[in-house]
Amino acid sequence: MERESLDYEVVIVGGGPAGLAAAIRLKQLAVAHGRELSVCVLEKGSEIGAHILSGAVLEPRALNELLPDWRERGAPLNTPVTEDRFLFLSRANAYALPVPLQMRNAGNYIISLGNVCRWLAEQAEALGVELYPGFAVAEVLYHADGSVKGVATSDMGLTPDGLPGANYQPGIALHAKQTLFAEGCHGSLTKVLLERYSLAQGAQPQTYGLGIKELWEIEPQHHHPGRVIHTLGWPLDSRTYGGAFLYHLEDRQVAVGFVVGLDYSNPYLSPFEELQRFKxxxxxxxxFTGGRRVCYGARALVEGGYQSLPRLTFPGGMLIGDAAGFLNVPKLKGTHMAMKSGMTAAQAVFEALTQAGATPREIVAYPEQLRQSWLWDELYRARNIRPSFHWGLWPALAYSAVDTYLLRGRAPWTLGHRADHRCLKSKAEVRRIDYPKPDGVVSFDRLSSVYLSNTHHAEDQPCHLKLRDAQTAIDVNLARYDAPERYYCPAEVYEIVAGEDGRPCLQINAQNCVHCKGCDIKDPTQNIDWVVPQGGDGPTYPNM
Structure with a gap:
C-alpha cells in the first residue's frame, strides 16, 4: 500500500507550547496580510495535552505578546503566585533561605501546562490551523538535494516483528515548504536531524534533568492557593544536582515534583525513589496527610542552556522550543521561551514565504531574530548557573550569588558541560542507596504510579525502545553498572530476568513507558534508542 500524501506550506511536529505558538502566530500574520496560509500541527498524543507534563509556573511574557487578551479568551491561568518559599532540607529539618532572584514569581501563574496547551489548540483551530492529534511522526522526508521535504507518520497495524498485520495502514506523508520541529526534549526526529546536519558541532554537550511529578488533592487546611515552594539538599547528596517543588493550584490541588540532573554518578540512584522519600x-x-494522589508522570528536561544550543536551522526546516534547548534552568521555566522561539520562527517563516515566488531553503533570519530578542539575553545571562553545580552544592551556590548579583550574568567566561551518559561510576566505586519501602499512604511503588498516568500501548506492535546490541546491556551495563536502567526508569520498563538458557537478559516492558526519554539520554553505552510508538499511545495526562 502506498502512502497518502498531503501538501502544506508549513508543517509543525509537536502540539506543545512552542508548536502551537508558532501555528497561531503564522495564522495571525496571514490574517493581518490578507494571505491564505496552510498550516498543520501533528501531535503524537491521543489529544493535545495528553503528553504534556511540566511543574508548572508560567511567566506570561510570551503569552502577553501572542494573545494580549488571553484573560478575556478564558485562558486557564487561574492561580496567581502569592508566596515564594525556598528551603534547604537536612534529613530532619527545613531551613528557610532567601529566594534567589531568578526564582521570584511575582506576576506569574501556577498552571497545568496540559490545560494551557488544550486552550492554545482552541485558539489555533479558530484561526484555521489543522490539528492532528494521535499522529506520531516517525520519519523525516528529504528532497533529492538533501533538504527536508516534510515528514511521515508511523505505520499502523504492524506486528511485533515489524511486518504489516491484518489491520495494516501505511503512514501519511506530509510535505511542506518549511517543517518546524517542536518535539520537546530529546525528540527522536531531532536526534536524527542533529546528526544528519551536524547541528551540534561546536556546541557544548546537551545536558538534561529527569522530572518526576505527582498531582494530589489535599485537605483544605493544608491548601494555600498560590504558594510556591522549592527545596534543595536532602534527600540528595551535595554532589548531585536536583531539588523538589510544591505548587498549590486551585481546587485543593498540589503539584509535587522532584528533578534530578542526569549527570549524577551513582548508578543506583532512582529519581522516582528520591521523590517518594522526599515526601x-x-x-x-x-x-499530604489525608490527601489522595490523582495523577503521576515523568519527563526529561533540557538543561544545557545557551552554550549547548545547536544550529537552529537547516535546509527545509528549523528547531523550536525544547527541541532546540530553550529552558532557563535558574528560573526553572521554559514555557515562555518555547513560545517565544515558536513565535519568532513563525515570523521568519512568514516573511520568507511571502517573498515573491520564493520557496525558502534555509531561513537563517530565525536565529538572527532570536538573537535580538529578550529570550537570547535571558538565556545568555543564565548560562553559568547550571554548570557551576559540577563543583558541588555549596561552591555552586556561592558562585551563583556572585554571577547573579555582582556580575549580572555577564561574566567574561562560559562554563562547560559534561555529557550525562559519561558521568556514571561503576558499581564497585559507589555505595548502593537504601530506599525505604513505600507505605502506600504518602509514598508508592512504580507500577501503581504508572497506572495513574493512564498509559496505554497496544501490545501487538513493534517495541518502541530499540537496543542497538542486546548483549551490551548484559556485558557492560549489568556487569559494570548493575543495569542502571532499572533504577533511572520511572516506570519499571527495564528488568533483568533469566533467559531460556538461564543467563541474565534485559526484558523491556514497553507497555509501561511514560515517554520520559530518560533511557535514551542516560544509558551509559548509548545503546537504547527511543522511537515513537503507534500514534496516540503512551500516557494520557488529564491536567499535568
Missing amino acids: LHPAIRPT
Whole structure:
C-alpha cells in the first residue's frame, strides 16, 4: 500500500507550547496580510495535552505578546503566585533561605501546562490551523538535494516483528515548504536531524534533568492557593544536582515534583525513589496527610542552556522550543521561551514565504531574530548557573550569588558541560542507596504510579525502545553498572530476568513507558534508542 500524501506550506511536529505558538502566530500574520496560509500541527498524543507534563509556573511574557487578551479568551491561568518559599532540607529539618532572584514569581501563574496547551489548540483551530492529534511522526522526508521535504507518520497495524498485520495502514506523508520541529526534549526526529546536519558541532554537550511529578488533592487546611515552594539538599547528596517543588493550584490541588540532573554518578540512584522519600520529610509530609494522589508522570528536561544550543536551522526546516534547548534552568521555566522561539520562527517563516515566488531553503533570519530578542539575553545571562553545580552544592551556590548579583550574568567566561551518559561510576566505586519501602499512604511503588498516568500501548506492535546490541546491556551495563536502567526508569520498563538458557537478559516492558526519554539520554553505552510508538499511545495526562 502506498502512502497518502498531503501538501502544506508549513508543517509543525509537536502540539506543545512552542508548536502551537508558532501555528497561531503564522495564522495571525496571514490574517493581518490578507494571505491564505496552510498550516498543520501533528501531535503524537491521543489529544493535545495528553503528553504534556511540566511543574508548572508560567511567566506570561510570551503569552502577553501572542494573545494580549488571553484573560478575556478564558485562558486557564487561574492561580496567581502569592508566596515564594525556598528551603534547604537536612534529613530532619527545613531551613528557610532567601529566594534567589531568578526564582521570584511575582506576576506569574501556577498552571497545568496540559490545560494551557488544550486552550492554545482552541485558539489555533479558530484561526484555521489543522490539528492532528494521535499522529506520531516517525520519519523525516528529504528532497533529492538533501533538504527536508516534510515528514511521515508511523505505520499502523504492524506486528511485533515489524511486518504489516491484518489491520495494516501505511503512514501519511506530509510535505511542506518549511517543517518546524517542536518535539520537546530529546525528540527522536531531532536526534536524527542533529546528526544528519551536524547541528551540534561546536556546541557544548546537551545536558538534561529527569522530572518526576505527582498531582494530589489535599485537605483544605493544608491548601494555600498560590504558594510556591522549592527545596534543595536532602534527600540528595551535595554532589548531585536536583531539588523538589510544591505548587498549590486551585481546587485543593498540589503539584509535587522532584528533578534530578542526569549527570549524577551513582548508578543506583532512582529519581522516582528520591521523590517518594522526599515526601516523607517531616516538613513535607503534613501537606499530604489525608490527601489522595490523582495523577503521576515523568519527563526529561533540557538543561544545557545557551552554550549547548545547536544550529537552529537547516535546509527545509528549523528547531523550536525544547527541541532546540530553550529552558532557563535558574528560573526553572521554559514555557515562555518555547513560545517565544515558536513565535519568532513563525515570523521568519512568514516573511520568507511571502517573498515573491520564493520557496525558502534555509531561513537563517530565525536565529538572527532570536538573537535580538529578550529570550537570547535571558538565556545568555543564565548560562553559568547550571554548570557551576559540577563543583558541588555549596561552591555552586556561592558562585551563583556572585554571577547573579555582582556580575549580572555577564561574566567574561562560559562554563562547560559534561555529557550525562559519561558521568556514571561503576558499581564497585559507589555505595548502593537504601530506599525505604513505600507505605502506600504518602509514598508508592512504580507500577501503581504508572497506572495513574493512564498509559496505554497496544501490545501487538513493534517495541518502541530499540537496543542497538542486546548483549551490551548484559556485558557492560549489568556487569559494570548493575543495569542502571532499572533504577533511572520511572516506570519499571527495564528488568533483568533469566533467559531460556538461564543467563541474565534485559526484558523491556514497553507497555509501561511514560515517554520520559530518560533511557535514551542516560544509558551509559548509548545503546537504547527511543522511537515513537503507534500514534496516540503512551500516557494520557488529564491536567499535568
